[in-house]
Amino acid sequence: MNIYDISKQSGVSIATVSRVINNSGYVAEKTRKKVMDVIEANSYMPNVFAKGMSTSSMKTIGILTTNIRDLYQAQCVYYLEQELKKYGYTAMLCCTGDELAAKKEHVELLASRKVDALIFIGSHFVEKNAKDNAYLYGASNNVPVFLLNGLLRHDNIYSILCDDETGAYELTRICLEKGAKDPVFIASRDTFSMRRKFQGFLKACRQYGIEKDDSAFRVFSEDPESLDASYTLLFDESAYDALICADDEIAAVAQRAARNHGIRVPEDLMVTGYNDSVIATIASPAITSLDNRAQYMCTQAVYGLTQVLDGKEFPEETMYSGKVVERESTKRT
């Protein structure tokens, strides 16, 4: 069943059938109804490939994530897909991992699939070495690029991100206000976004007259074996009384490591996470975290995308504030 069949059965030309399908141009109400009836009777669906061939679009958006198993990234994919379908778009998903080469390959793959736009989830795509971001600029030459939780200034690249510096600042401030004197910052990777959080951490420390430098930025791998050793070293090194963690998972693991070392949370040690995921809720004690409003971010991205694809304006940069969610891990009375 194709447009010719519909044309024959309804006694009009294929041009007219096309017009009623796409609601384009003028079609007499009578004609439209006649055609619609035939279409419905046959539950006809236009062939996407043919349509794509003439319009150069299949209404498909490429979503790139370094790791969909990460709760935060999965959440973003969820919200993005949710929004995209409202506008008739379909999501093509790529999990790239952290290797630059793989990221490039996936961008090319999606380009070859002729997606209408690209959405990158997470700061993991913005490389520390500025030159390594060329692949993003390259991508933006073909299609609009949306960067979630990342910031890059370039034509056709749109960045939408939570103000993580302020977020981390507030989490740190809460601990300091409750009496912590010696906080430390823990991340699993050294990225642009982590550095921004660390800036917030430093700012709060400065404000409370606590001297901290780059040595307070710790990168602990996610490998479970080396992790134990890392924490042993950390706790031996100094009696830290607050762990500002770059995400909830790190916080949960850190909290457990502390307990294994006989350190009580929050009595001896306060712990904060980031992203406000289920892990923060489920952990015990439940972990104070920062809700960075992933849903808002994703909704904005998809809205922006429809605007840009419509040839309308959209700000190149959107930064919005997150929200602290206090829980037991920082409750000290």
Next chain:
Amino acid sequence: MNIYDISKQSGVSIATVSRVINNSGYVAEKTRKKVMDVIEANSYMPNVFAKGMSTSSMKTIGILTTNIRDLYQAQCVYYLEQELKKYGYTAMLCCTGDELAAKKEHVELLASRKVDALIFIGSHFVEKNAKDNAYLYGASNNVPVFLLNGLLRHDNIYSILCDDETGAYELTRICLEKGAKDPVFIASRDTFSMRRKFQGFLKACRQYGIEKDDSAFRVFSEDPESLDASYTLLFDESAYDALICADDEIAAVAQRAARNHGIRVPEDLMVTGYNDSVIATIASPAITSLDNRAQYMCTQAVYGLTQVLDGKEFPEETMYSGKVVERESTKRT
């Protein structure tokens, strides 16, 4: 840049260019090289739409998940995407939610996008009411359907699943062997797959001479507010000494509820999860769980899919065994 440009620049017909691109038919080595050089010099990529139009395929697979935010489902998506790209396929992702109507819509959406096959993640797609599975049968008329953790007998539907009955049986047996006398089974939904786990639970109980009936099957909603009340009721009702939970998340929450009621895990109450996710590892005490080998399942599914799309044989049903991972939540000495 299209196939005509390549044809002109290399001085051969478009038919020959097409043959070298697709490695089809006979092409003289000399000709092939000449054409390849031109293709690479221009970094030419065939237009997918045109290709799709003539071959009726874009090498795209539809993946359906009810909820990508669920750790287990996210994990499956990860492994599936990983495998699919090895074979040159791209993943189109749909998050359907639990409503039957939405599931149907998404199946149609993917059909309209002309995907080559459909992969359904999780038993959430196999409805309890047999009639409601018609949409799956319908889908299988157009493309091969792969059902992960679900079982449905129908032409062009391939089921791949872990033996959850035995899995739940073994988890229950561990608790009983360690002295539990009064276990109860907790799920968040009443699905086909949950029922299979429950059968395993009952089997273990019978074997240990413990009488249990349908009243031992509890469905607790995921809504945090009603949840607290549910657990209060549960713990008031009887001094259960083992909670066999249908997944790790439920187990983690149950464990916390127990602690809030002054019940110690594992001393007073043993707890088991399912899926062996990070949550089981991170929880404290760490939770005994069942590794249902999601990666194996996904690898099999993608392999099966390539076989079927190649016109080869693949078993309609594959059931494999899971693996118990014992942790602190059942450690009683």
Next chain:
DNA sequence: CTGAAAGCGCTTACAG
């Protein structure tokens, strides 16, 4: 308001 016709960029029998 409607239709004839060109064009989108491939693949694939078929002929040679």
Next chain:
DNA sequence: CTGAAAGCGCTTACAG
């Protein structure tokens, strides 16, 4: 081993 040509199923100026 290679090429001419039909065909895939749409959209969209253009003419009327």
